[in-house]
Amino acid sequence: MKQKAPFLITLFSIFLGVFIAILFAVNEDLFKKQIANGLLENAKVIEMSQSSAPEMQEKKASYIKAESEKNWRYYQRFHFHSTGIAAMSLGILLVISLLSAPKLQVLIASYMVAVGGFLYPFVWLFAGIYGPSMGRSAAKESFALFGYMGGVFLVGVAFSIYLVARYPLRDFLKNESLSL
Template identity: 30%
Template sequence: MKDHLVCIKLGLALVLLGLLFGVGLGITFGANEAMFEQYIAQGIAAHPELHDAKSPDKIWRYAQRAHFHANGIAAFSLGLLLLVAFSTLKDTLKKVSATLIGLGSAYPLAWFTMYLLAPSIGRDAAHGHLITELFTFVGVGGLVVGLAILLANLFLGLGKASGSK
């Protein structure tokens, strides 16, 4: 089993960090949800011209989505990494695929960035912010390309290591 994990270590580390982020957010919500709500309320009070009546609920939802996506993507990605580890991919492609899948953990950070930025710059500006976009493209792009490499191997036999059946 240890031999199978060597090629996916970086991807596994990224996925586990994403899982810890999601679980940590959940624990923090349970321990001190008011902290999140106060952060939102203070930001809206400081910049009322940027907000409407829906802002408090929508911004709070961004934090929740960060939590949901972090846990969901991490769970999905752990399964994918097991498939990568035991696939017939060449070791180099296993590393690439696993790392790209691990980068999927960046996507929940886009939602968390929107939560952090929206109170002070508005929801639309937070949604289109460079950092939000970067986390979105890295997360979604990494996951999609890593999954494509894995699927190409599993269903089309592409990228097989020599001697694989």
């Protein structure tokens, strides 16, 4: 099971990325309403609302429009990163599973690629959820741990490159079984 877990994690990441895309298609307004409601709680928007000056109201409307678009983009980034990184991860996992490298090294690289690739996109999802009310920078900083998982993924990719360069593929013509 410990050899299969990285594959399951990666496939689940693909599932989540596709699932949110389906949610976008079915009810995009749900996400956009959540963003709009969150912006009403945003300290900067509340501060702008306290002024009745027409130029401040124009500035507020412009700010809300720009922030809405940027926060909506974060939801899209979750989808793009979840599916894209998972597709890369699946390819990497398949390649390194075919190597004659020590199993522990393959297992470590597999978990780094799978877990890092799975968790990294959540920085964008949580920034999309909490960014409107907290502010985009504050939301990204609050969930920076997920962003750091991109580094874990990258180190796993680098380790996988090392393994591919260092060890040959297993010789399947000698009846060596393929164990995932």
